[in-house]
Amino acid sequence: MPSKDDAPSSVADSQLDGGIPEGKEPALIEPEYEVEVKLADMQADPNSPLFSVKSFEELNLKPELLRGIMEMNFRSPSKIQERALPLLLHNPPQNMIAQSQSGTGKTAAFSLNMLTRVDLNNLTPQALVLAPSRELARQILGVIQHMGQFMEGLVVTPAIPDPTHRNKKFEGQIIVGTPGTVMDMVRRKYIDSKQLQILVLDEADNMLDQQGLGDQCKRVKQMLPRNIQTVLFSATFPPDVLEFAQVFAPNANQITLKHEELTIEGIKQLYLDCDGLEDKFAVLLKFYGLMTTASSIIFVRTRATAAKLEHRMIAEGHTVAQLSGGLEGPDRDRIIDKFRDGEAKVLITTNVLARGIDVQSVTMVINYDIPTHADGSPDPETYLHRIGRTGRFGRVGVALSFVHDRGSWQALADIAAHFKTDLIAVDHHDWDSVEKMVKKVIRSSRAGKSTKDMNNQMQMDGSADD
Ligand SMILES: Nc1ncnc2c1ncn2[C@@H]1O[C@H](COP(=O)(O)OP(=O)(O)OP(=O)(O)O)[C@@H](O)[C@H]1O
Numbered sequence: 001m002p003s004k005d006d007a008p009s010s011v012a013d014s015q016l017d018g019g020i021p022e023g024k025e026p027a028l029i030e031p032e033y034e035v036e037v038k039l040a041d042m043q044a045d046p047n048s049p050l051f052s053v054k055s056f057e058e059l060n061l062k063p064e065l066l067r068g069i070m071e072m073n074f075r076s077p078s079k080i081q082e083r084a085l086p087l088l089l090h091n092p093p094q095n096m097i098a099q100s101q102s103g104t105g106k107t108a109a110f111s112l113n114m115l116t117r118v119d120l121n122n123l124t125p126q127a128l129v130l131a132p133s134r135e136l137a138r139q140i141l142g143v144i145q146h147m148g149q150f151m152e153g154l155v156v157t158p159a160i161p162d163p164t165h166r167n168k169k170f171e172g173q174i175i176v177g178t179p180g181t182v183m184d185m186v187r188r189k190y191i192d193s194k195q196l197q198i199l200v201l202d203e204a205d206n207m208l209d210q211q212g213l214g215d216q217c218k219r220v221k222q223m224l225p226r227n228i229q230t231v232l233f234s235a236t237f238p239p240d241v242l243e244f245a246q247v248f249a250p251n252a253n254q255i256t257l258k259h260e261e262l263t264i265e266g267i268k269q270l271y272l273d274c275d276g277l278e279d280k281f282a283v284l285l286k287f288y289g290l291m292t293t294a295s296s297i298i299f300v301r302t303r304a305t306a307a308k309l310e311h312r313m314i315a316e317g318h319t320v321a322q323l324s325g326g327l328e329g330p331d332r333d334r335i336i337d338k339f340r341d342g343e344a345k346v347l348i349t350t351n352v353l354a355r356g357i358d359v360q361s362v363t364m365v366i367n368y369d370i371p372t373h374a375d376g377s378p379d380p381e382t383y384l385h386r387i388g389r390t391g392r393f394g395r396v397g398v399a400l401s402f403v404h405d406r407g408s409w410q411a412l413a414d415i416a417a418h419f420k421t422d423l424i425a426v427d428h429h430d431w432d433s434v435e436k437m438v439k440k441v442i443r444s445s446r447a448g449k450s451t452k453d454m455n456n457q458m459q460m461d462g463s464a465d466d
Pocket residue numbers: 073074075076077078081100101102103104105106107108234235355356357358360388389392393
């Protein structure tokens with residue numbers, strides 16, 4: 001992405017349609033991230049967030065928990081796991097605020113702490129996890145169950161909107177839920193909060209920032225024991241939210257990153273300049289023909305756009321799934337499960353799924369609408385979380401953002417500047433080269449290649465036909 005200084009300086013300059021004036025076209029900027037991010041090698045690279053010198057054995061975990069980790073094929077801890085776990089497991093328990101890039105294994109870090117501390121002979125809730133969406137809560141629950149599969153007597157219970165769970169107590173050592181339902185259930189004493197020792201907020205900046213969620217999380221915390229171990233995890237902690245996080249989790253051990261360290265090496269960030277709103281859809285359709293074999297997520301701003309895109313793409317003969325907050329819980333579960341299983345390869349969604357969702361087969365994320373805050377200002381955090389749905393744990397992926405006017409172009413330029421990252425322009429008048437570039441990334445992803453392999457291969461292949 002060109003620097004802000006290169007941005008069109010007046011409406012006239014911007015040619016009204018959002019195009020970039022002649023002579024000011026962004027140069028094809030080569031990615032800087034020529035580093036090894038393949039799982040096997042990554043863990044030997046001290047600069048990688050997945051690097052680790054320690055083993056899970058050294059963390060003195062229970063043998064049945066170690067068995068669970070081995071069963072999940074985790075060979076050694078990632079950097080966040082290696083750093084956070086000794087602090088989390090230390091006694092007496094201390095609060096923690098921890099940040100690490102998307103897809104680097106934060107879920108396992110906070111889950112191992114809970115699984116280590118719970119008393120399996122007691123079915124009263126001892127640990128509580130709050131997540132911003134039902135999909136993420138269900139996913140976290142699955143990870144905890146998977147990891148704790150050899151721990152006899154372990155019960156992990158969801159607390160998400162569920163009409164079949166009425167007037168019933170929530171039993172289980174660990175409860176994973178969304179803030180509204182949990183608040184309601186604690187208030188009505190269906191969740192017994194007296195023995196809770198650990199409170200985890202995943203996507204903590206989002207949970208504490210958003211008007212509704214922040215308020216609900218605060219209320220939940222007020223109803224819990226005072227000395228509870230409060231654990232806040234996210235890939236992003238904007239400075240104002242971090243300040244509030246420090247109040248929410250006082251005297252916390254902190255692991256934080258600079259925002260220019262947040263982008264993931266393996267995600268190739270591209271952008272496409274469309275000729276206005278309608279053209280965006282035509283370009284999407286054209287582009288869609290190129291990605292029939294990959295799993296991808298298309299992010300839009302509103303539920304209405306999600307529904308409209310779904311209808312229009314189905315009318316064009318594509319098989320797509322759509323998930324937004326407007327749907328009922330069971331429908332949402334069915335749709336995300338269909339996507340996870342690979343039955344639906346394309347998911348159109350809103351920011352409801354921007355965070356946390358881990359589907360390793362996702363090789364492409366499309367920002368059909370550039371993420372902005374309610375006041376229209378660019379939202380770099382959401383951009384980062386959205387593109388982080390691909391490139392999970394060292395895999396490679398493509399993030400493609402659509403711009404269609406000066407405003408969206410500027411918003412994307414601001415986001416790129418925020419992360420000090422370069423975005424590569426792809427020319428939709430030259431579909432051959434777009435197709436080649438995307439296919440190569442996807443192919444290298446399928447073959448389990450690293451970013452370095454991918455970039456080398458792209459250079460070597462050069463103009464070769466596919
Ligand atoms: N030590 C490990 N070895 C191998 N794979 C791991 C390890 N830890 C986690 N993973 C895998 O990495 C993937 C990403 O993990 P996770 O979903 O916890 O990321 P995250 O850091 O929470 O990302 P986000 O910020 O997007 O929520 C998962 O598929 C998980 O199974």
